[in-house]
Amino acid sequence: AQTVTQSQPEMSVQEAETVTLSCTYDTSESDYYLFWYKQPPSRQMILVIRQEAYKQQNATENRFSVNFQKAAKSFSLKISDSQLGDAAMYFCAYRSRDKLVFGAGTILRVKS
């Protein structure tokens, strides 16, 4: 069975600084997709960024980028120029064919 591990229960970052959230996963499959979701206090899950495993190039969405290391089964999220609105719970998720498998989440606090 696939598993996703987020080893950082909580992280803090100063506004305008950069922070990296860690994620590792375990799978025997070759075709899969990785996602980072953001969940603010409103409970609404928002997709931040996605990565197809067959793509070597790391995905980037504005201030958000990933470091995808397929051999190491690592998928970290880097947030640059952190903003107060980035404060939320962040979930790393894996999907092959259908259902998402989530990590336990990392609470990100942004200090002004």
Add this chain to the structure above:
Amino acid sequence: GAGVSQSPSNKVTEKGKDVELRCDPISGHTALYWYRQSLGQGLEFLIYFQGNSAPDKSGLPSDRFSAERTGGSVSTLTIQRTQQEDSAVYLCASSPRSGYSSYEQYFGPGTRLTVT
């Protein structure tokens, strides 16, 4: 367009009662998923519907949990004889399709269930 909607937003029920949670997916989305998020934890898969295929019920924690999807659209998650450990946020998501694609799952705002 309209996103995934769920009702009720919050539900408080007494232990032993049955509850029904509703999900309206995005129009045209063929795949529908239910997840459970217990306090301070990640999301746990419950059940998945894809078109007219038999649902994947592998994540349902007990036979007190069931779900149906009528007409390939609205879905109802039913919990019978609720227990305090059923207290959680129940999230529904839909997707244009499933399979090996990068289509994202769009989530609803969830139903917070509290069993007293």
